Amino acid sequence: MNKSGEVLESSTREVMAECRDKDSIPPLGSLVKIETTPVILAVVYNVFTYCIEPNRRPTAYGLSIEELEEEQPQIFELLKTAFQAVIVGFYQDGVYHQFSPPLPPSLHSFVYPCSEEELKSFTEGKDFLRMIMNLNRGQSDEIIISFVRQAWTAYKRDKLFLIDMGKELSILFKDDYDRLRSIMRRIMK
Template sequence: MTATIGRLLRSSTLDYVFGCSVPEPEVPLFGAFVKAPAQRGKSDVIGLIYNIAIEDDPFVRQMIATPDLDEAYIQDQRVNRQVPIEVSVLAIGYRSDGGFIHDLPPQPPITLDRISPCDAAEIKHFTERLDYLRLILFAPDVPADELIAVSLRLAADCQPSEDRDRFLRNAGRELAKLLSRDLARLEKLLKRLKI
């Protein structure tokens, strides 16, 4: 069974936010590929984590100034208290009939749906084409360039080692097409990708 890293708090066709308790060292990470069920399990909305926020909490605020805070208090706050860590995800495509569509999903996931990380095979399959990059480039209120750079590196890691450079060069070419009128931005992005 696929690991659950959180449950959905709110969503739209453009993006969704899920809550989770204490983040594990591995998940969730900025730029990671995640999926959420949609259309009663017929589909999965694929997304990229673009923000991880821990909400302000007056109770915690009061404790911050305490020197030598015992570990039990810290663990109580992190493990027991229901203060969710909010993770924002940009929708970049969806699964349909065994394949992936690089477009906005027809329906968003529903409240309390389980959010899971995409495994390497899914990421490799999803990134066989790179049409989804335009959804990131032109998404409002998203650190698009950083997100593209990090997610492409993560996707490259899912390729066989001999194919990684080729994958990143293909990505660079796709970005060059999409940013042909914004060479300054393209240059910065390619530097981030170290192509």
């Protein structure tokens, strides 16, 4: 299985990992697993690119990507892609736990994308949604939409799954009917 990245910053709440190449970048809202003991699961909430040379800023060349790769190949060595993921649980003794792991993932451990089967098994519980909601960075709604859309695809767009997920969200959002409606509308599009 292709690695998505390698952990460079770590806590019991979230991790930051760097991707080795552009094909391995995990999409926003995807479920990833960090191969430590126990296996830790996280949802990607931010993907970003940065320059490893602190004194250099990327500048516009007016060339296509192919032309750039030919004429200025060094800039791709200086630019890196990383992602941040919120920890939503861990897998131990054959059970998915949907709360924070006792210890953060080790630095330099590898991050892998979860398979559809893993995604389906993990989403049998719905308590992890609260951990995404607690991100409190103005983007939890977007993450939830991306995550649920991916999970729903794994479930072959099963109506019952979406209803269950919607009921859980409606409980989390309490009286915020507009927010629920907006999220569900975007998931179903």
